[in-house]
Amino acid sequence: MVQMRSGLVRPGLIVDIKKIGEMTEITETADGGFRVGAAVSGMELSEHPRFGKVWPGVLEAVNLIGSKQVQGRASAGGNLCNGSPAGDSVPAMIAAGAVVTVQGPSGRREIKVEDVPAGPGRTNLKSGEILVSFTLPPRPAGSGDAYLRMIPRTEMDIAVVGIGVSLTLKDGVCTAARVGLGAVAPTALLVEPAGQALIGSRLDDAALEAAAAACRAACRPIDDKRGTVAYRIKTAGVLLKRTAAIAAKRAGGH
Amino acid sequence: MNVVNNKWIGQRTIRPDGVDKVTGRAAFAADTTMPGTIWGKVLRSPHPHARIKSINTAKAEALPGVKAVVTARDIVDFPIEKGAVMLGIQDMRWMCRNVMARDKALFPGHPVAAVAATTEAIAAEACKLIEVDYEVLPWAIEIDDALKDGAPILHEWNKFDGKPSNIMGRLESKKGDIAVGFKDADIIIERSFATRPVHQGYIEPHACLISVAADGKTTIWSSSQGQFMVRAMTSMLTGIPQSDIRAIPAEIGGGFGGKTIVYLEPLATLLAKKSGRPVKMVMTREEVMRATGPTSGSKSTVKIGAKKDGTIVAAHGAFYLQAGAFPGSPIRGAVGCSFAPYDIPHILSEGFDVCSNRSKVAAYRAPGAPIGAYAVECVLDELAEALKMDPLELRLKNAAKEGTKAAHGPVFPRIGYIETLEAAKNHPHYAAPLGKLQGRGVASGFWFNAGGESSAQVNITEDGNVVVTTGHPDIGGSRAGIANICAELLGIDYKRVSVIIGDTQTVGFSNLTGGSRVLFASSMVVTQATDKIIATLRERAAKIWEIDPEAVKWEDGAAHPVSPNAGEFKPLTLADLAEKAPSQGGPIGASVQLNTQGAEGGFGTHICDVEVDVDLGIIRVIRYTAVQDVGRAIHPSYVEGQLQGGVAQGIGWALNEEYIYNKDGKVDNPGFLDYRMPVCSDLPMIDCALVEVPNPKHPQGVKGVGEVPLVPVMAAVANAVNNALGKRFYSLPMSPPKVSEALDAPTQQAAE
Known part of the structure; x- marks a missing residue:
């Protein structure tokens, strides 16, 4: 819709799919996970009594899409399908290990969030397919997630680097960790080596530095009006440490 | 009084x-409509610099729904060789060429034709059908590129020092003899600075609705800073007498100087006249960013000499300002205002008006003065540091007062500059403790004000x-x-x-x-x-x-x-x-018309605290106090609003705002997403301290207040950053990638 209003696309036909219940529902799955309809707005998600307690990082990322006013309509589904490498909710969803359900003419399929974007403005959805929902896995005790982005302003801006971290701590030791990284490559990335660097550690400086280094190594950014290659790479490392610290604090608070 | x-x-x-x-x-220009209204759109040059060999509008005119097409042929020409035709500070020779390119397109976004059609979409489609044969020419945007040997010359007729040049003019203010003055100095500091072009950033894009009746009677609803300016410029560019043009000022969604010239009104008037239908034109944000305003980018060198006790003995400033496609950068403000707060015996202040292939600059809040003050007030900060003096004390020691002769001419009457310095010095902000990676800076500023x-x-x-x-x-x-x-x-x-x-x-x-x-x-x-x-x-x-x-x-x-x-x-x-x-003599009323005299200049002194995120290079302004001599605050909330607004714009200029150009010479960030004006959450509550030294030449003591508050801001922020980091930035904006790179630089050197 945004692209249409700004004259970038001229669709011949527009179908409103927001009236399909599954698109706009938030349900807790039997195993303790969440299924979030692709068209659930940021405001609806933040008003859900449980979601933000379990996935505070995903929620804060979704709530960064657009302005307060835009939050009434903006959704994680739209954010993902927009295909922008800088979409805020995408790295957080990747870190969360979210899987999307896609409905097409030949049936349903499930895709990991990190496999949906294909490049700036492009996705791996096939013609006729629509994104139905996100499924977030059950959360073991001692888990926490967080999302941080670097923007020159404090609001109403687009990420120069965005990073989502989700981790689980047991007796102070990290037993699971996933890191999603945005705005530093043609698509948002799952940085597996960064998660690996944290797993098994007590999130000490050496482990955090190793994870930061993994994030820096994963960057394939460009110089553009929003930031330089050098700045984005450096920032990815700085934000990994800050985001991991918040996620760890939340994990410890469970 | x-x-x-x-x-x-x-x-x-x-x-x-x-x-x-x-x-x-509230009815803004774009809210207005009339029965039968049609839409106007502008075809703009995609090239930074190109000769227009021919324009063929036949296909556009043949498109169903198109009611009129205009090109430069329809606009009244003011031939260059016939000399200046001034309307206020605008030369109509440049204005007629700015609203519609004549022989050459001089920036991407320069109008080359305009179309009116029954819908916006048809008008846009018709623009695409206009065939323009361009001879693409080499271009220059940055000052250095426009001044180097062999630079493409925008206006071939112009000569500077006897050679074809993009320097369109030079202006100086002089007092004493700086050669003599600098000989007396115990310490001399000379530094060079650069600023980027920044846009006025009014939220409301330019818009108008214009009706021309069969008898030629013309009605204009438009957003501007002057309905009489709109009438006069439209009249001069269309040939319709002023008595036939009724220009109705709409409520205005911000101007900041940027709406003191016309862009759309002459085009819409001609389209309305040709089509016989009311014509509405509303710019997109992208058009606003590509083809209107902004103020100049600049390069300055400032040299100040002082005695050991802090007495300033000589000052020299050279200010190069980008004018954009046509002459007329605000060098007068940079030259005249920069040193005005100080009583200095020997001053030479020079300004150079430099044309280059970007949109013609428009006035922006104390035009030129913030650019000059940024350089001068930063050098003063370095001088204070070198002399181990408090920066406000250094300013107090050299402050202009009643009887001081300013380099730009006047002898100051009773002015309130010293009072602003005293108020700043005594303000609790100036003594408040600072935390880690925080810093404080001060700076002053002057603006002429007008009657x-x-x-x-x-x-x-x-x-x-x-x-x-x-x-x-x-x-x-x-x-x-x-x-x-x-x-x-x-x-x-x-x-x-x-x-x-x-x-x-x-x-x-x-x-x-x-x-x-x-x-x-x-x-x-x-x-x-x-x-x-x-x-x-x-x-x-x-x-x-x-x-x-x-x-x-x-x-x-x-x-x-x-x-x-x-x-x-x-x-x-x-x-x-x-x-x-x-029964007692009839209606009661009176009208008065005056050419008012006695506007006195205004002075302000600002205190800024910043905190730096050194890992990410992010500078945040955490506290700000603007002190200003406002003459008499007739409505204090509005006066404070002016101060706060000026400061907000200055913080944007200092930290993030800039025009970014791509390799094709086009603006790469023509929207508010990537042209980063500050948003509310970027700013602290901006405190105001109003000093009231009434203007003796005004019945209520009023002095202008709207422009002074932008003048000191960039220097105040830069001085605060220097105080926080021990590192000075000589170019704006101090954006995160730039700050980060500068902070990383010494470490790399140490490693080598």
Whole structure:
């Protein structure tokens, strides 16, 4: 819709799919996970009594899409399908290990969030397919997630680097960790080596530095009006440490 | 001063435009429509620099729905060789070429044709059908590129030092002999600075609706800082006499200087005339960013010499300002204002007007002055550091005061600069402790302020209330200020005074809203008109009481005998006299038209605290205090709003705002997402300290206040950053990638 209003696309036909219940529902799955309809707005998600307690990082990322006013309509589904490498909710969803359900003419399929974007403005959805929902896995005790982005302003801006971290701590030791990284490559990335660097550690400086280094190594950014290659790479490392610290604090608070 | 015990002057009265704006009722230019309205669109040059060999509009004209097409052929030409034709500070030779490219397109976004059609989509489609044969030429955007040997020359007829050049003019202010002055100096600091072009950033894009009737009578609704400017420029560019053009000022969604020239009105007028239909044109944000404003980017070198005790003995400034496609960068502001706060015996201040292939600059809040002050106030900070002096003490030691001769000419009368320095020094902010990675900076600034032509009509309604009509679009609270003053003079509740802005055919000529002139000038004419009305009211009461008018005084909204000796009469209120008007000499009203004189310059001193995120290079302003001599704050909330707005814009200029160009010479960030003006959450509450040293040449002591508050900001921020980091940035903006790179640099050197 945004692209249409700004004259970038001229669709011949527009179908409103927001009236399909599954698109706009938030349900807790039997195993303790969440299924979030692709068209659930940021405001609806933040008003859900449980979601933000379990996935505070995903929620804060979704709530960064657009302005307060835009939050009434903006959704994680739209954010993902927009295909922008800088979409805020995408790295957080990747870190969360979210899987999307896609409905097409030949049936349903499930895709990991990190496999949906294909490049700036492009996705791996096939013609006729629509994104139905996100499924977030059950959360073991001692888990926490967080999302941080670097923007020159404090609001109403687009990420120069965005990073989502989700981790689980047991007796102070990290037993699971996933890191999603945005705005530093043609698509948002799952940085597996960064998660690996944290797993098994007590999130000490050496482990955090190793994870930061993994994030820096994963960057394939460009110089553009929003930031330089050098700045984005450096920032990815700085934000990994800050985001991991918040996620760890939340994990410890469970 | 004819007002002593103020009831309304200085009160935070309810603003007259408040309800309309809060409820969405206010009519801006784009809200206006007429039956039969069609849409106008502009075809713009994709090239930074190109000769226009031919334009073929046949296909566009043949498209169903297209009602008119205009090109430069339809615009009145002001031939370059015939010399300047000035309208205010604008030369119509450049204006006619800026609204529509003639022989050459000089920036991407330069209009080459305009179309009116029954829908916006058809007009846009028609633009694509216009065939323009361009001979693409080499281009230069940055000052260095425009000045180097072999640079592409925009205006081949122009020579500087005998050679074809993009330097279109030089201006200097001089006092004493700097060679002599610098010889006396114990310490000399010389530094070079650069700033990027920044846009005024008004939220409302340019818009107009124009109707030209069959008899040529033309009505313009548009967003501008001056309906008379719109009328005059449209008249000159279309050939329609001014008496046939009624320019109606719409409510304005911000101007900051950027709406002191026309872009759309002449085109829409010609399209309306050709088509016989009302034509509406509304720019997109992208058009605003590519083809209007901004202010200049700059390169400056400032050299200041002082004695060991801090006495400044000589100063030299050289300011190169980008004019954009046509001559006219604000070098006067940079040259004249930069050193004005200081009493320096030897000054040379020079400005160079440099053309390059970007949009023609438009005025922006104290045009040129912030650019000059950034350089001068940063050098002063370094001087204070070198002399181990407090930066405010250094300024106090050299402060201009009554009797100081400024390099740009005037000898200052009673001014309030020292008071701003004292107020800053004594402000709790200046002594507040700072945390880790925090820093504090100070800077001062000056702006000329302006007077000029204003007209007002004050009418007493039949029910004894008041309508004041002035001729200036209200962009800074002039209606509220006028209501306070008129109510004060008449001794009535301010709510009984309705202030409206007349159109060009209903109120006398009033120069545009700019130069911080409006409240200064319009309150002068309104005061004189109100005084005339009070004289009339006293005469009417005297006639009714059959006593001498000299024996009648006007007080608390009523005529009274001056003393019991004059007789015992029940006071006659404004309502009483209005009611009796038909039988006592007719309607009560007065109009006054003046070329106002006596606008005095304004001074401000700012304190800024920043905190730096050194890992990410992010600078945040965490506390800010703006001190300013405001003459007399007629409406303090509006005065504070001016100070806060100026500071907000300056913080944007200092930290993030800049035009970014791609390799094709086009603006790469033509929207508010990537052109980063500060948002509310980026700023602390900006504190204001109003110093009131009344202007002796104004009935209420008014001085202009709207522009001064932008002047010191970038230097105050830069000085605070230096204080926090021990590192000075000599170019703006101090954006995160740039700050981060600079902070990382020494480490790398150490490693080598």
